[in-house]
Amino acid sequence: MAGSTFGKAFSITTWGESHGAGVGVVVDGCPAGLEINAEEIQSELNRRKTGQSQMTTPRQEKDLIQIMSGVFEGKTTGTPISMLVYNEDADSSKYDEIKDKFRPGHADFSYLAKYGVRDHRGGGRSSARETVGRVAAGAIARKLLAHYGVKVVAYTKELGGIVAQKIDFDEIERNLVRCPDPDVAPQMVEIVLQAKKELDSLGGVAEVVAIGVPPGLGEPVFDKLDAEIAKAMLSIPAIKGIEFGAGFALARMHGSQSNDPFINVGGKIGTIENKAGGILGGISTGEDILVRLAVKPTSSIARQQNTVNTEGEATTIEVRGRHDPTIIVRAIPVIEAMLCLTLADHLMRQRLARLEFN
Amino acid sequence: MAGSTFGKAFSITTWGESHGAGVGVVVDGCPAGLEINAEEIQSELNRRKTGQSQMTTPRQEKDLIQIMSGVFEGKTTGTPISMLVYNEDADSSKYDEIKDKFRPGHADFSYLAKYGVRDHRGGGRSSARETVGRVAAGAIARKLLAHYGVKVVAYTKELGGIVAQKIDFDEIERNLVRCPDPDVAPQMVEIVLQAKKELDSLGGVAEVVAIGVPPGLGEPVFDKLDAEIAKAMLSIPAIKGIEFGAGFALARMHGSQSNDPFINVGGKIGTIENKAGGILGGISTGEDILVRLAVKPTSSIARQQNTVNTEGEATTIEVRGRHDPTIIVRAIPVIEAMLCLTLADHLMRQRLARLEFN
Amino acid sequence: MAGSTFGKAFSITTWGESHGAGVGVVVDGCPAGLEINAEEIQSELNRRKTGQSQMTTPRQEKDLIQIMSGVFEGKTTGTPISMLVYNEDADSSKYDEIKDKFRPGHADFSYLAKYGVRDHRGGGRSSARETVGRVAAGAIARKLLAHYGVKVVAYTKELGGIVAQKIDFDEIERNLVRCPDPDVAPQMVEIVLQAKKELDSLGGVAEVVAIGVPPGLGEPVFDKLDAEIAKAMLSIPAIKGIEFGAGFALARMHGSQSNDPFINVGGKIGTIENKAGGILGGISTGEDILVRLAVKPTSSIARQQNTVNTEGEATTIEVRGRHDPTIIVRAIPVIEAMLCLTLADHLMRQRLARLEFN
C-alpha cells in the first residue's frame, strides 16, 4: 500500500532520504542465475552522480555501492538483492534557513500536508537522491534485458528550446548534456551555462528508446505496458508529461494517418512507421518502444522568489547551495533505469501468459 | 500480477470482452456506509453508451446495470460490490472476415503475440467495451469523492485541430462533442461529420480537472499521485500521451518561470498559478488537479488499409461495421471515471499516513 | 488491500453474500490455452451444494454456474474468467428475529464491530455461501494442476471423535460423510444423525493431500508454501487449526526422530517418511503435501443459547432454519478448492524463479 515498491514480478523497494544515513534498494524477484557485476552497477551510478561536469551540481558524492545480499559466486540466487550507498557527511545546517519556508516548485508544502512532519534537510525523501536505488536496481534489470536481447537508451532531445536533429547513440556520452546530436550539443551547453549565470535553471525534453523488445509484453487492462511506463516515468522527480510514439501529434491526425499498416519484413511482422511507439492495446508489438518526456527546470534556483513560511506568512527565499542548472543530464540514467525496470518486470510477467511457456 | 485490477485501497477488477456474455466489475475496498444509487450509476453508463448521437457509433446497447452484491438497504456494507451488464445479442459473424487479419492501429497482432490465441470478435478484451466496468465503478468512486467535497470534470479541449477557448462546465453536456466552449462546438461537430463521410476518424485532446482535492494525496516515491493518474489514463484505450499543469511547455521554461510561488489566500496556502497541475513531489497541493490527454483517432475506419494476415501475407482490410468517427466523446466519462477511481484510492490511502488520523 | 482477493499469479476475487442477488468469482491470471468445461465446474459445485443428503442442510439450491468471460471456443484466453451463480429466491424474513441478536459462534458481532453495519440476512458475507466462488475457481485451478500431473484429494479423517483408520480414496464419495474408511463411515453417519436429533452439531478433522507436486514450489520467506496453504485454509469458515505432516506430534519428538532422511528411489530424490508433509524451508520437496485441519462444529444450532442483543442486553436465541448438522462434509470440496488454488498460484510463480525457465 505504501508507495516505495515498484514492479510485481521483478520488484524494487527503495529507501532513504537526502540527509539520512544512506540510500538503497531491495530487489525482489530477480531470477536466479543472472551474472551480477558490482562494477557495472557502479558505472551506472557514476553516470547519475553529482560533480560530473559544469552541467551538474559541483557537490561531490562518491556513491560507492555495497551489495549486501542475493548474490553468490557472481550470480543471483533468486533471493532479495539488497544494495546501499552511505550518504557522506552532509552539512544539514545550510538548510536551517529554509526549515520553515516552502520552496516554490518543491514538495516541502505537500509533504508536510501529507505526513504532518517533514525532514527539511535537502528535501528529505523527496530529494532526487532517492533515485540512487533506482539506478542500482536498474543496472540489474538492464542485465536481465541484455539476456533477452533488449537495449535501452535515453538522451536529451531538447534543452532550453534547442532540439536535437540527429540521433546518434554514440554521441550521447561524448558531450556534457547527453545529446545525441553533436552539432547542437555545444549550444545546449552554452544555454545552460547562461541560465546558471543568471541564477536560473532550464528544462528539456528527454527521449528514451527500447530496442529488441519482443512482442507480447504488457498486462491488460490496467497494467498495459504504456500505462506502466507512464507510471514509472512520472514517478521520477521533475517529469511532468509523457507521450508514446507520435504522442500528442496523433490528436491532430486522421485515423488513416495515425494507423500504422502491418508489414512482413523477412518473416517478422511489424509496422512501416512507428507512430504507436511500439505498443498497441497496451502490449508491445516488437517495434521500438519510443517515449518522450517533459522535464521541468530544476526547482532549486538561487534567485529570490516569493513564498510563504509554515505560519502562512509571506516571505522570500533564495535556495542557496550547489544545484544542477538543469536536471535533465542526471535524469537520463534514471529514465533508463525506470524503463529497464518496467521492461524487466513485464518480461517476467509474460512468462505467465500461456499454458505452454516458450 | 495479472493486470485486471486497479487501485490498492479502493480497488476494482474488471472482466469481460466485446462478444462474451457480459462485462462487469468488482469493487473491493469501498468503505461501509456510502449511499449507493443504481440510477446514478446508470446515468454515468448512459453517458458512455453507444448510439447517443451522430458523434458515436449507431449501435444500440442498453447497458443496464445490475448490482449483485455489497449494497444493503441503499448503503455499502464494506464487502465487494459486484456489478455487471449483459452483452446484447451481438452478431459476431461480421467479424469473420477479419478473423485472420490484423487491423492496423488495433491490438489484434499484439494480443495474439502475447496469449497465443485471440478472441477476434469485436476486439475481445481489447475492446473499449471493457470500460463499462470502469464507468460503473467510477460512479461509486465519484460518490466517495463527493463525500470529501471533490468534483471531477472532463471535456474535449481540442478536436480535429479545433481548440476550445473558453471553459464553461455547464456547456459540456449541451453539445454533441462534450466541448466546454459553445462557440467552437459546432465546428467540431462539423469536422467529425466530414471525417465520417470520408470513412475516416479523428483524434483530439481531452482535459480533466479535479476540484477540491485536499493537499496530501499521493504515495511517494512510486505511487505518486501524478504517476498513478498517468497509469490510470494510459490504461484507457486510445490515450497516447499525458501532461500535468503546463506539461510539455514547462520543458521550454526557466525555473524562475516554472516555479509557482506559494501564497496565503484567506488562511489557505496555495499557489498563484497552477503550472504544476496541483501536484508537487507526487503529492496533491490543494490546487486543482489539471491533466491533458492525447486521444488518437478511432482505429476502426472503413477505408481500405494495407495489412498482413495471420500467415504474414500482405493483404488489405476495410473495417466495416458501425464505429465511432471520433472516440473522444465517449472517452470523456471513462476519463472521469479513472480519475475518480485514482483519487478515491488515494483518499483512502491517505488515512494511513499519520499516527493520529484526522 | 481489502481482503477479497487470493493469489498473486493465479488470483481470484470472490464477491457476494448469502441473500444478495448472487455470488461469484473473477479469476485473473489463468494462462491462455487451458481447456475449460462448464460441466466440470458444475460438478464441483454440486459436491458443495446444499440438500445432498441427511448430512447437509435440506435447503435446495441449484447453484447453476454461468461463465461470463475469459473462455473462447472451449479454452481460456488469458483474460479474466468471471463466473457467477444467482441466489434463488431466499426468504430473508426468517432472519428478522435474529436481526438484533448476536448468534454465538457466528460473525454477527465482529462484522458489526468492523463495518458499523451488517447484512444480517443469513450471515451476509460471512456466510459459507461465499465459498461457491472458491469452488468454481478451484475447478479451474484443478485443471491447471492436472496439466502438471498434480492431484488433490480431501476427506473426513475424524468426525465426532470417530477416526478413519484406512485411507481409500475410492471410498470417499461412496458414503455420506466423505470418509475414506468404509468401516467407520456408518458410525460417523450415525453420530451426526444423533447430534441433529439433539438440535446440536458436530466438528471433525479433515485431511487434504496433494500428489505429484513438483519440488520447488513456494516463495520464501513469507510466501512459503506452508504459510500460504495455512492462510488459504484458515480463510475457510469453521477451520480453527492446521498442521503439516506430523504436525503437533513433531513438538514432542527429538530431532533424530523428526528429521526425514533423504533417499534416492529410482533416480528421484525423496524422503523415507514424510513427517514434514512435503515441505521443507517453505518449499515443496516432491513428497505428498499432507495437511490436517480442525473443523469446528456448525455454529448454527437450534438449541436455546445465551447471548446479548445489539443493545448489549442479555437474551436467548434459537437459530432456527435448516442447517448442516456438521459442516465438514460440505467443507471437503472447499478445502480441495483452496489447496488447488494455492498450488496453481505457486506453479505459476515458480516460472519466475530462474533465468532459464524449464
Add this chain to the structure above:
Amino acid sequence: MAGSTFGKAFSITTWGESHGAGVGVVVDGCPAGLEINAEEIQSELNRRKTGQSQMTTPRQEKDLIQIMSGVFEGKTTGTPISMLVYNEDADSSKYDEIKDKFRPGHADFSYLAKYGVRDHRGGGRSSARETVGRVAAGAIARKLLAHYGVKVVAYTKELGGIVAQKIDFDEIERNLVRCPDPDVAPQMVEIVLQAKKELDSLGGVAEVVAIGVPPGLGEPVFDKLDAEIAKAMLSIPAIKGIEFGAGFALARMHGSQSNDPFINVGGKIGTIENKAGGILGGISTGEDILVRLAVKPTSSIARQQNTVNTEGEATTIEVRGRHDPTIIVRAIPVIEAMLCLTLADHLMRQRLARLEFN
C-alpha cells in the same frame, strides 16, 4: 510476487542470508509521528540473538542495529524505515563438507530444486538468521500496538513433553526456556541439556497471546485475521502447526460446547470463555487473541544421519558446528514479532473499513 514482503498497509521486506554481508529489513507504511528508539529495537534483537545461554547456540553475534532511514528527530516520517545488521566475520569453510550433501530436515534440497543454485553456507536465505529483520521491524510494530493499547506476549507452553501448568508472564524472562511456569522450567532446562548431550535436539509448543486487541480487525474473506496470523506464523522456520483458541479440541466438541455465548461485562460485549481464540468470522472480537504453535526440533544435529548428496548417492552426514539444542527459546521473540506485525498491519487496514473513520 516474490515472497520477501509481508503486510499490505504496514509492510516489511526482509533481505539477507546467513553468510552474506548482512541482514536487514525495510518497513514501508509505518505512519508518521511514531516515536522510535534504537535501544528498544536492540533490546528485542538481544532476546533473539545467539549465545544467550546454554539453551542456545554458543555462537556470539552482536547484531547491532543500524537505522538507515525513515526516522527524523526521534520520530517516524512516514517514509521507509531501513534497518540492518552486518554479519560478523563468519567462517564459511566449515560448511564445505556439507556443500554437496542435503541435510535432513533442512531446505538444502528444496532450495536447489527451486532456484537451480544454492548458497550452502549456513543455509543461506533459509537460515533463521533472516529473522533478524523480522524482529527489528516487529519492535516498531510493537510500538504502534502500544499506541493502541495492544500487548503481545509469547512463551514456551510445552518443551520435550513437559507442559507449563501456570501462565505467569512475569516468569517468562526469568528462566532459560522462556516458560511462564517457574515450577516446570527447571525440568525443561534439564531435558534440553540431556538432548544436547545426546547430540540431539527437542521441539515444543509455543503459545502467543495478544491482549487489548480492539474488535473489528481482519479483512474477510481471504485476509481474515486468523488466516493472516496463520501465514505469519507458518512463515517462521520450524513452525509446523497452528491452532486458535481451543483449536483441534473444537473438532471433538458439539456446537453447544464450542459456541461461546456473548455477555455484557460492564458495557463491553464479550464472551464468557474464549474457545474461538478472539476471532469470529476472521475478525477480532475484542477477546484475547490466543494462538498455539507446533515447533519442530532443531534440524541441525551432530548425530550421524543418512542422506544423499547432490549426485543422488547415499551418504551420511553429521551437522557439526554450534547449534541450538532447541529452537523454541529463540523463536519466542520471532513469534511475538510476527504477531505484532500482523496486528499492526490490520490496525492500519481497519482505518479503511468505514466511511466515517473513528
